[in-house]
Amino acid sequence: MNSSDITLSALEADPDPILARLRSEAPVSFVEALDMWLVTKWDDVVRMEENPELFTAATEPSFLARALGQNMLTCDPPKHTALRKAFQPPFLSSGRSGPFVAEELPVLADSILDDLDPAGFDLMTAYAEPLSAGALAIVLGLDQHGFDRMWSWCEGLCADIANFDNDPEITQLAETTKAELGAAIKDRISQARGNDDAAIARFVQAGATAEQVVNNVRLMISGGINEPRDGIGLVTWVLLSQPDLKQRIDAEPAKLRRLIEEVMRVFSPVGTVTRQTTTDVTLSGVTIPKGHLVAGVLRSINLDEDRWSDPLTINLDRREGGHAAFALGAHRCLGEWLGRQEIKVGVERLFARFPDLQLDPSAGAVELSGFEFRGPRSVPVIA
Numbered sequence: 337m338n339s340s341d342i343t344l345s346a347l348e349a350d351p352d353p354i355l356a357r358l359r360s361e362a363p364v365s366f367v368e369a370l371d372m373w374l375v376t377k378w379d380d381v382v383r384m385e386e387n388p389e390l391f392t393a394a395t396e397p398s399f400l401a402r403a404l405g406q407n408m409l410t411c412d413p414p415k416h417t418a419l420r421k422a423f424q425p426p427f428l429s430s431g432r433s434g435p436f437v438a439e440e441l442p443v444l445a446d447s448i449l450d451d452l453d454p455a456g457f458d459l460m461t462a463y464a465e466p467l468s469a470g471a472l473a474i475v476l477g478l479d480q481h482g483f484d485r486m487w488s489w490c491e492g493l494c495a496d497i498a499n500f501d502n503d504p505e506i507t508q509l510a511e512t513t514k515a516e517l518g519a520a521i522k523d524r525i526s527q528a529r530g531n532d533d534a535a536i537a538r539f540v541q542a543g544a545t546a547e548q549v550v551n552n553v554r555l556m557i558s559g560g561i562n563e564p565r566d567g568i569g570l571v572t573w574v575l576l577s578q579p580d581l582k583q584r585i586d587a588e589p590a591k592l593r594r595l596i597e598e599v600m601r602v603f604s605p606v607g608t609v610t611r612q613t614t615t616d617v618t619l620s621g622v623t624i625p626k627g628h629l630v631a632g633v634l635r636s637i638n639l640d641e642d643r644w645s646d647p648l649t650i651n652l653d654r655r656e657g658g659h660a661a662f663a664l665g666a667h668r669c670l671g672e673w674l675g676r677q678e679i680k681v682g683v684e685r686l687f688a689r690f691p692d693l694q695l696d697p698s699a700g701a702v703e704l705s706g707f708e709f710r711g712p713r714s715v716p717v718i719a
């Protein structure tokens with residue numbers, strides 16, 4: 337395969353056939369259109385993830401650092417380890433997220449469902465998006481600003497991260513977002529008291545500086561809303577379009593957890609982890625020169641034929657080890673416990689309210705799009 341033929345638009349439309357060919361013909365390839373290397377086999381990405389001294393997250397240039405400021409995803413251990421220690425606890429079941437998921441998340445989901453019109457709604461914008469924005473707002477302690485505001489902060493930050501052409505309108509939107517969000521976070525820090533268990537208060541109690549809190553909360557908002565939203569959309573769409581799976585889950589509700597894992601594996605909403613070589617590094621016999629950007633393609637390794645039997649099939653009885661949708665190394669998703677629960681509770685409450693939910697037959701087929709972030713933009717349903 338000639339990797340100079342690969343275009344970003346082809347990857348965004350349908351990455352899987354391109355990635356399958358790369359895995360079989362050129363598993364470590366420089367792709368001109370992306371100006372980076374794509375690493376597509378499981379073992380090679382594990383090597384990347386296990387060796388931050390060879391594959392640094394402190395890339396130069398870094399759109400993430402430019403848009404959000406230096407944060408945990410733009411540095412390596414040991415600096416990174418100290419940040420994780422301060423920022424991880426609220427996202428575990430033993431922190432703020434535990435009681436939130438048990439007591440508040442189902443209530444939040446039900447309150448959003450109360451306002452939906454059974455005659456037809458878009459699952460993504462009317463349910464998955466506010467649920468995901470609301471959940472993170474509550475856990476962080478920013479819910480007094482409303483879930484719509486949370487969503488607009490997320491949109492502003494994400495547009496800035498992807499502002500590769502320095503579009504002045506996007507830069508302006510991003511500056512407004514950052515100023516507003518920065519003020520909201522600092523205000524929340526100033527309100528924090530000793531027994532305050534909101535995540536932002538806990539970060540400060542754990543010793544994080546105001547700047548670290550602001551930058552890392554920006555990171556959480558830019559990544560921690562779209563992904564659970566896409567997860568809820570993908571799992572629901574799979575259930576509505578594959579009746580055999582729906583019947584199996586109806587008969588064995590405990591299998592929903594397995595379904596979520598398989599959907600995350602097969603569709604990998606986060607496509608890649610991007611790093612930079614600190615020296616010449618050889619993977620699968622190909623030498624990547626020092627200083628090059630390298631994308632470990634999570635979507636590809638989650639479908640690697642050498643690791644998974646029948647990789648494209650959603651198999652609720654699969655026992656082949658963990659997948660990589662939340663990544664594998666030091667930067668493995670900080671919010672994975674909360675994210676999984678949002679998807680699970682979100683889907684459970686949706687079908688509890690609308691047991692006859694179906695894809696709207698008058699709308700076209702649901703389409704997935706995106707390479708770096710992939711999911712359905714819209715899932716029209718009727719209840």
Ligand code: HEM
Binds near residue numbers: 420609610
């Ligand atoms: C359920 C869907 C989610 C998926 C599929 C997902 C996926 C990922 C992946 C693949 C990474 C690694 C990125 C890299 O190494 O370049 C990551 C990191 C991260 N995620 Fe998630 N995520 C999800 C939900 C969340 C939520 C709810 C939060 C809320 C706080 C969150 C916060 C973060 C943070 C802060 C990092 C950076 C961790 C670090 O650098 O140590 N994610 N996520």
